[in-house]
Amino acid sequence: MDKGVVIVTGGSRGIGAATAVLAADRGYGVIVNYTSNSAAAEAVCADIAAKGGVGRAVRADVSVQADVDALFAAADAMGPLTGLVNNAGVVDVAARVEDFDLARLQRMFAINVFGTILCAGQAVKRMSTAYGGTGGSIVNVTSAAAKLGAPGTYVDYAAAKGAVDSFTVGLALEVAGEGIRVNGVRPGIIETDIHASGGDPDRAARMAVDLPMPRVGTATEVANAILWLMSPEASYTTGSTIDVTGGRGIAP
Numbered sequence: 001m002d003k004g005v006v007i008v009t010g011g012s013r014g015i016g017a018a019t020a021v022l023a024a025d026r027g028y029g030v031i032v033n034y035t036s037n038s039a040a041a042e043a044v045c046a047d048i049a050a051k052g053g054v055g056r057a058v059r060a061d062v063s064v065q066a067d068v069d070a071l072f073a074a075a076d077a078m079g080p081l082t083g084l085v086n087n088a089g090v091v092d093v094a095a096r097v098e099d100f101d102l103a104r105l106q107r108m109f110a111i112n113v114f115g116t117i118l119c120a121g122q123a124v125k126r127m128s129t130a131y132g133g134t135g136g137s138i139v140n141v142t143s144a145a146a147k148l149g150a151p152g153t154y155v156d157y158a159a160a161k162g163a164v165d166s167f168t169v170g171l172a173l174e175v176a177g178e179g180i181r182v183n184g185v186r187p188g189i190i191e192t193d194i195h196a197s198g199g200d201p202d203r204a205a206r207m208a209v210d211l212p213m214p215r216v217g218t219a220t221e222v223a224n225a226i227l228w229l230m231s232p233e234a235s236y237t238t239g240s241t242i243d244v245t246g247g248r249g250i251a252p
């Protein structure tokens, strides 16, 4: 825990779980956030402990203010916060725009955008030198969909991730003089449960052959980029969002 505490939202599965384990390996105490699957979060913490690290599972819905407050209070109890990985994110089932209803849109933006912004605000209050903190790093996990638009499947998700990309730039500039770097990663098609939660469990495997690098990415490949952005090696990098897509979506 010599590097302080990092909160990984949605740290119980997929990219978040890989990030939590890697962060613990690198010396962070890790808050492994989840909403429903406590067994998965506890399994990540057990994995961290088995490797000599410190991880604590904390249930919190990032789109609920009181939950976010409690999540950060749990981090405070562990030690000084030095990092936040805004990874929690959801898709919905494939649909065209004319079939979206308000409830779907509210959930999409509440978790992917409002949750990210709420958590970042709490992190700034703890890490900013303007509040007596010693600085830190925020990494927002967005998506290649922000550039590609995801037509016919989830344009709402793509628009939400586009909002997060803009937020990364704005917050990075807002706190650049306060010791906080804010960056993003934009994953492509990564092998996780998210495709099943969008009603299409075979999506990643089906798309793999048509990708520039003809395979899906792994959660650890995304986690490696996140941990680099958090590290001192990225000390002059802020406001950047890195494509981790095997080439998908990089051409304008």
Ligand code: NAP
Binding pocket: 009, 010, 011, 012, 013, 014, 015, 016, 033, 034, 035, 036, 037, 038, 040, 060, 061, 062, 063, 086, 087, 088, 089, 090, 111, 141, 142, 143, 144, 145, 186, 187, 188, 189, 190, 191, 192, 193, 194, 195, 197
């Ligand atoms: P995943 O396997 O579906 O895992 C999602 C994680 O987020 C779980 O830990 C889940 O916890 C948590 N979560 C969901 N809603 C939450 C909420 N309201 N508050 C807090 N935690 C919540 O997802 P993933 O594929 O690893 O995706 C991680 C991030 O990468 C997301 O932001 C996603 O949009 C982005 N991304 C993924 C891909 C991909 O191909 N996989 C591509 C581009 C971008 P519970 O299990 O407890 O619900």
